[in-house]
Amino acid sequence: xxxxxxxxxxxxxxxxxLASMTAESILLLALAVWVKDLTGSxxxxxxxxxxxxxxxxxxxxxxxxxxxxxxxxxxxxxxxATALLLTPLFAVRDAGDMWVIYAVAALYGLSNLTVxxxxxxxxxxxxxxxxxxxxxxxxxxARQGLRLIGPLVGAGLYVALGGWLxxxxxxxGFLTAAVVVGAPWRFATPRESPGALAxxxxxxxxxxxxxxxxxxxxxxxxALRRALLGYGLxxxxxxxxxxxxxxxxxxxxxxxxxxxGVLFTAQGVGGLMGGLASAAVLRRVGELGTLAVGVxxxxxxxxxxxxxxxxxxxxxxxxxxxxLPLTLVGLHTLIQRRTPPELLGRVAAAAEAVVRCPQAFxxxxxxxxxxxxxxxxxxxxxxxxxxxxxxxxxxxxxLSPPPGPPPRPRLPAPRLTPEGSQPALRSR
Numbered sequence: 001x002x003x004x005x006x007x008x009x010x011x012x013x014x015x016x017x018l019a020s021m022t023a024e025s026i027l028l029l030a031l032a033v034w035v036k037d038l039t040g041s042x043x044x045x046x047x048x049x050x051x052x053x054x055x056x057x058x059x060x061x062x063x064x065x066x067x068x069x070x071x072x073x074x075x076x077x078x079x080x081a082t083a084l085l086l087t088p089l090f091a092v093r094d095a096g097d098m099w100v101i102y103a104v105a106a107l108y109g110l111s112n113l114t115v116x117x118x119x120x121x122x123x124x125x126x127x128x129x130x131x132x133x134x135x136x137x138x139x140x141x142a143r144q145g146l147r148l149i150g151p152l153v154g155a156g157l158y159v160a161l162g163g164w165l166x167x168x169x170x171x172x173g174f175l176t177a178a179v180v181v182g183a184p185w186r187f188a189t190p191r192e193s194p195g196a197l198a199x200x201x202x203x204x205x206x207x208x209x210x211x212x213x214x215x216x217x218x219x220x221x222x223a224l225r226r227a228l229l230g231y232g233l234x235x236x237x238x239x240x241x242x243x244x245x246x247x248x249x250x251x252x253x254x255x256x257x258x259x260x261g262v263l264f265t266a267q268g269v270g271g272l273m274g275g276l277a278s279a280a281v282l283r284r285v286g287e288l289g290t291l292a293v294g295v296x297x298x299x300x301x302x303x304x305x306x307x308x309x310x311x312x313x314x315x316x317x318x319x320x321x322x323x324l325p326l327t328l329v330g331l332h333t334l335i336q337r338r339t340p341p342e343l344l345g346r347v348a349a350a351a352e353a354v355v356r357c358p359q360a361f362x363x364x365x366x367x368x369x370x371x372x373x374x375x376x377x378x379x380x381x382x383x384x385x386x387x388x389x390x391x392x393x394x395x396x397x398x399l400s401p402p403p404g405p406p407p408r409p410r411l412p413a414p415r416l417t418p419e420g421s422q423p424a425l426r427s428r
Contacts, residue, residue: 004134009126016180018142020079020115023173025146027086028052030158030166031105036246036257037158038095043367045257046243050363051102052109053239056356059113063214063349066117067342071125075118076182082111083174089167113352120348124336136332137279140325144271156261214346218354221338223399224347227291227331228354230396234295234389235355237382239362240369241302241320244382247375252308263317270321278329282402287334289397294327296390303383306376331355334400 005011028049036045066074085107088100119139127135157165218224245263249255274294282290297319304316331351339347369378 004127004131004138007126007131010123010135013122013126013181014138014142016177017119017139019173019176019180020082021143021146021173023170024112025143025149026153026157026173027108027166027170031101032242032246033158033257033260034092034166035098035101038092038098043243043371044098045246046363046370047367048101048105049242050239050367051105052112053356053359053363055106055110055113056353058110059117059349059353060212060214060346062110062114063117063346066114066121066345066349071118071121071345072181075115075122076178078111078114078118079174079178079181082108082115083171083178085111086167086170086174090164092164113349116352117345117349120332120336121341121344124341124344129337132336133282133329133333134279136329136336137275137282137325140278140329141272141275144268144275144321144325146268148265148268148272213343214348214350215354217339217343217347218350223288223334223396224338224351226393226396226399227288227334228351230389230393231291231295231327231331232354232358233392234298234386235359236362237385238298239359239364240366240378240382241305242363243366243370244305244375244378247370248305248308248313248379251375253310253313263313266314267317267321267324270318270323271325272321274322274325275329278325281326282329282333284402286397286402287330287337287400288393289400289402290326290330291334292330292390292393292397294323294325294330294390295386295393297323297326299383299385299387299390301383302379302386306379306383308376338400 005014031052032045032048035041035048039045085104088104091097092100123132123135123139157169218228245260246257249257249259249263253259278290281293285293301316301320301323304312304319332348335348335351336344366378
């Protein structure tokens with residue numbers, strides 16, 4: 001990880017993303033806590049995450065736009081727009097204004113999808129192929145490390161000062177990211193301009209074909225197809241936990257909704273550990289193997305949450321946090337290495353849709369299931385299903401084998417004397 005952070009261009013991108021990821025870590029949970037506090041409903045609180053993920057259905061259109069325009073300006077404009085769309089949160093007063101939170105959450109989900117697609121191309125342009133795993137690992141380490149303080153700070157700010165301060169913090173983070181990445185003298189790498197010219201010079205297909213090009217590439221590449229199928233199936237049940245965690249805190253532990261922030265902080269500890277280890281795991285078992293390990297680790301975590309105990313719950317969310325960066329680093333690195341640059345925006349957005357749409361569906365279903373079934377039974381079912389999905393991915397790890405060890409330098413054969421017995425010594 002130190003190698004990729006020694007590159008000035010990537011280090012500046014990393015600094016800008018750190019600001020936006022800080023805002024994201026504070027906002028994501030706090031919006032759900034805000035809804036829970038206004039309505040008293042676990043289902044409506046979990047549905048906030050569903051609303052954030054729902055715009056993933058627009059992934060083909062978003063990826064098409066990302067691939068048509070310069071990546072860095074697109075990234076800057078998206079962050080500026082994200083800061084602007086948070087302003088309606090200042091108008092929220094009571095449960096009757098809950099629709100405002102949902103509207104902001106939906107627009108935020110759309111901008112988050114856009115930033116993710118643009119970021120895949122920026123990282124691919126700035127980082128050599130052999131450092132992609134380290135770059136993705138560094139980003140996931142920062143993102144998951146922020147869970148150590150972000151959710152707790154967000155919940156604390158909400159309890160102390162209300163939701164309006166969350167909007168201010170989010171706006172500052174996204175504006176900072178836009179300024180750092182958008183500075184005109186930054187990221188002037190030799191690889192950026194030729195890549196853009198090459199993309200513009202290629203003849204474009206008709207727009208319907210361009211829209212589905214990302215999905216077509218995912219379906220045609222064996223490793224990507226297996227990755228998206230296995231992870232997508234796992235996501236069908238992983239989303240249940242967004243509503244289940246509120247029921248676990250409320251009914252199981254007997255705590256206030258804001259205590260969810262403590263669990264997310266513990267998850268951040270696991271995420272930090274997973275991010276730091278992800279590059280090493282990637283080198284050992286390859287991209288699909290890393291993805292499999294991440295998905296499979298979610299299984300025992302969910303099984304442990306079926307029994308309401310504070311210390312067991314902390315260990316479970318720690319394990320769940322460990323699984324997330326391994327999953328994302330394996331998937332993102334596989335996409336970047338197996339996709340032509342001119343398709344990367346569409347493929348990254350389409351992959352988000354294939355994974356997140358089932359997750360959004362399961363979050364919506366989870367909001368209903370948590371009101372009808374015992375949350376402990378649902379946690380047990382989630383654990384078994386994700387173990388099966390992880391096993392399916394692990395059996396396909398040969399499709400993306402880890403890179404072999406670097407070749408050993410070959411020494412020249414010694415020259416023999418005419419007698420053929422002793423090597424001749426050559427002086428300089």
